[in-house]
Amino acid sequence: MALLQPLTDLAEICYAHGMRHVVISPGSRSAALTLAFVRHDGFKKHVVMDERSAGFIALGMAQQLNMPVVLICTSGSAAYNYAPAVAEAFFQQISLLILTADRPSEWIHQLDGQTIYQADIYGKHVKKSFTFSSDYTHQDARWMINRTGNEAAILAQSKPFGPVHINVPIREPFYPSGEEIISVSQEVRVVRKTESEATLSVETWHDLLNAWDSFDRILIAGGQHRSSERLSHALAKISEELDVPVLGDSLTNQKGYQDFLTYQDVFLPHANTDKLRPDLLITYGLSFISKAFKQFLQKNPAIQHWHISEDSHLVDTFYSLNRQIPVSAEYFFENLFEKIDYQLFVQGSDPENDTSYKAHWKANDSNAGVILRQYLDNLSVLNDLTSVNLLINSIPEGAQLHIANSMPIRYVNALGNHVSHVEIFANRGTSGIDGCVSTAIGAAMVTAKPVFLLVGDVAFLYDRNGLLIQPLPDNLKIVVLNNSGGNIFRMIDGPAALPELENYFETRHNFTAKRTSEDSHITYFEADNMETLKDVLSVFLQTDKTSLLEVFTDPVENAKTWKGLKSYVGENW
Structure with missing residues (x-):
């Protein structure tokens, strides 16, 4: 019997604790988990084939909802691919409930397929990790799964928020017969934690x-x-x-x-x-x-x-x-x-x-604000900084701006109160470039606000798999700063002076976002000079579908402009 009753009841427990979104990456061993949530009418289901992207899409959702989002994947390396998003959620204090299917413990390290050490796989990057019994029939096992499900749900929603992991060993058969009906049992018991506010005496x-x-x-x-x-x-x-x-x-x-x-x-x-x-x-x-x-x-x-x-x-x-x-x-x-x-x-x-x-x-x-504005007003050449400044001043009030790490977040931070009209998000928990596209997608999927993503070319290319989901949210607009590599390495003193800069630090490339946009049915715009950018930006902002604007800039000019800002401030201080 592939429909495991305690897992069916687990879905009901999650629903009772207020969870409404589940992100699923397809797999066989996770079939019982998947079916438990898919056949529950209370969840919105999102299928994401790449687990790394799935983790960040769930993070983006939970970030907006202030409520745990459920993640489901099969056994083996699939679970490891959640790790970057789990670590980011932990340090950014965002709630996720991660359900990873697994082999029964006796088959670990026995040369069986898709089998790794999954218990405590996320280490200290989760608030707590649980492992279910592989016996779903004994009364004590059912009681334990019910209790653990409640504890995990409560813990994920207790401050400080963060990810909680449940490892779920499952034996074959994985798929139910046609006549099997899934329904919640009478044994489901929901345990609630009374909320309280911390105060000082x-x-x-x-x-x-x-x-x-x-x-x-x-x-x-x-x-x-x-x-x-x-x-x-x-x-x-x-x-x-x-x-x-x-x-x-x-x-x-x-x-x-x-x-x-x-x-x-x-x-x-x-x-x-x-x-x-x-x-x-x-x-x-x-x-x-x-x-x-x-x-x-x-x-x-x-x-x-x-x-x-x-x-x-x-x-x-x-x-x-x-x-x-x-x-x-x-x-x-x-x-x-x-x-x-x-x-x-x-x-x-x-x-x-x-x-x-x-x-x-x-x-x-x-004084800094005045000097910065003077410097920007004197720039007429298209580069990353002028592009970001133009974009920031064009984004409508009340929109969300998601910013990738590396140089984009530094550009925006230097612009000070220019961004006071929008709410800013970025994955600064671990400050990695992985997952920024997927996080913005997840956010756009659960908010009605316009969602803008400002991202460099390397970070965009690194996370393109997030765009594999269909349909993409219409309120998402992506701006890619394409300077043909990791431009930040020209900005910092160490690698900038090395002869290996281009090949081993910047990782120069000739890729663009155009083909990816075509594959994902995203309306594509491009610009390589200021006049074109101003014209295209107006149309880009008015487009009512998922759209992407790629701005091509020169890495040498970008480094010159960024370092020139620092010199200009020093000279005019």
């Missing part, structure tokens, strides 16, 4: 506020974070009314307040850091893009550094952490402002921190 708040009052120069900085109106509003009030500088990368998605600092990548290498060093540093979110900012804080450590995070893992990026506060950023900054504001009202006093400190940060930020 009155005593803790007194301690924090006393510490706050003891520092003159206070800096708030955000790493990668989902767009949050509540958070942006609270931070804006702190910055405006308490004169505290608030800084964020493009991925921080701080929106709606003109005094948020965004040009740190541009000005920190040239600024007077003595005036910018914080006494108290308060950070939130995940990783920071700006290398200049990280180096600045590592060389100028704060006296105290508080990090706001519900993650139990201690992260000390800036060599100065001495307090981890396990609450949400929204809760912390809303309460921080309310308590300080009330305290000042009762005392009838003004903030005691150094108000000139914010003025120094703001002056540097404003």
